[in-house]
Amino acid sequence: MFFSDHRIAAVSRLGQFLREFSSDSPISGGLADIAEELRGAVTKSHRHNGWFITENVMYALSSWGEALTETRLHLWRSREGGAQEVNRLRVGVVMAGNIPLVGLHDFISIFLSGHFAVVKMSSDDECLLPVLVKVLLREDPLFEGDWIFVDRLDHIEAVIATGSDNTSRYFEYYFGKYPNIIRKNRTSVAVLDGTESEQELVALGEDLFRYFGMGCRNVGHLLVPEGYDIQLVFANIVGWDDIVNNxxxxxxxxxxxxLFLLNQDDFLENGFLIVRDNKELHTPVSILHHSTYLLPKGQDRLEEWGDQIQCVVGHGFLPFGTAQLPELWDYADNVNTMAFLGSL
Structure with missing residues (x-):
């Protein structure tokens, strides 16, 4: 059953567990043993992947706890047309590993759709999800027949795969014969107009640096009006200076x-971030590009980049500081995962 009450209740219980876990509240419902196992998985994640520092893993767990509330889950169902019967299929999911639990939305989507999930986790993020699904099993042990973790995708009937532009070609070659969602490289942009408050520019630091800027929803490019003083940004992101110690x-x-010094390239830096006046959208870790726009709200540049952009932060767009806090119905690459699963 697509979006059944039973499955929503189980996912809502997972959300409650994550809220309790991330706030150090007493763990209810006899799940204290899973909480202890999750603490070990958080530590193991950092040992296994140096990018997954405890602060960021806990931020991801807390964010998912806030997203997976009963109210939000029922609103999600209402936006997708309510409960309905589905023809149960084996849906493969290839997860990325750039930020903690980046594949959880796909897993929950398949679970709520009533399909069977064949999950290939990223080797960079393989410690957390196997613990979280145990919360679902406590709600109903029969859910164990709803997913399997694998090293190789076999015997699937549809697929959701997330990767880079390079791996997407591999995915299209191997999975093109199945109904699919194949995601490529994207990044995010902030549009500044010069009227931002100090509080908004401080919040912009969250969009720049959370998860070390490695998520597709992290801002890697600032669109600014002609003559904008980039030092305004520098002055308000100093609270993130410790990031360079990773x-x-x-x-x-x-x-x-x-490299830039050797090549005599122009750049600004503040000890933990390199800022360049550069029209390229995509940037490596620790680099921020900025460029000017002509049309209001940067529409000329946003239209130029089109589907390379995941989300936009700024006045009239997402509020500053919220890029990494999407709603459940804010689908990656603007492709409605639930509509896809419901159409199978």
Whole structure:
């Protein structure tokens, strides 16, 4: 059953568990053992992947806890047309591993749709999800027949695959014969108009630096009006200066700083971020591009980049500081996952 009450209740219970876990509240419902296992998985995630520092993993868990409320889940169902019967299929999902639990939305979507999930996790993010699904099993042990974790996708009837522009060609070759959603590289943009408050520019730091800027919803490019003083941004993101002490981020910063100095390229830097006046949309870790726009709200540049953009932050767009807090119905690449699953 697509969006059944039973499945919504189970996912809502997962959300409650995550809210309790991330706020250090007592764990209700006899799930204390899973909470202890999750604490170990958080630690293991960081040991396994240096980008997955505890602060960011806990932020991801907390964010999912806030998203998976009963109210939001029922609103999601109402936006997708309510409960309905589905022809149950084996849906493969290839998960990315750039930020913690980036594949959880696909997993929950397949679970709520009533299909069977054949899950290939990323080797960079393989510690957390197997623990979280145990909360669903406590709600109903029969859910164990709703998914399987695999090293290789076989015997599937549809697929959702997330990767880079390079891996998307591989996905299209191998999975093109199935109904599919194949996602490629995207990044996000902030449009500044010069009237931003200090509080908004401070919040912009969250969009720039959360998860070290590695998510497709992280801002990597600022669109600014002619004559904009980029020092206004520098002055309000100093609270993130400790980010450079992460070895992986710091190595990226030092590498590109040395490269630009060697090439005598123009850039600004503040000890933890390199800023360049550059029209290229995509940027490596530790680098922020900015360029000017002509049309109101940067429509000329946004239209130029089109489907390379995941989301836009700024006045008239997403509020500053919320890029990494999408609603359940804010689908990646603007492709409605639930509509896809419901059409199978």
């Amino acid at each position: 070895n992986k981020y710091g190595n990226n910063y030092e590498y590109y700083r040395a």
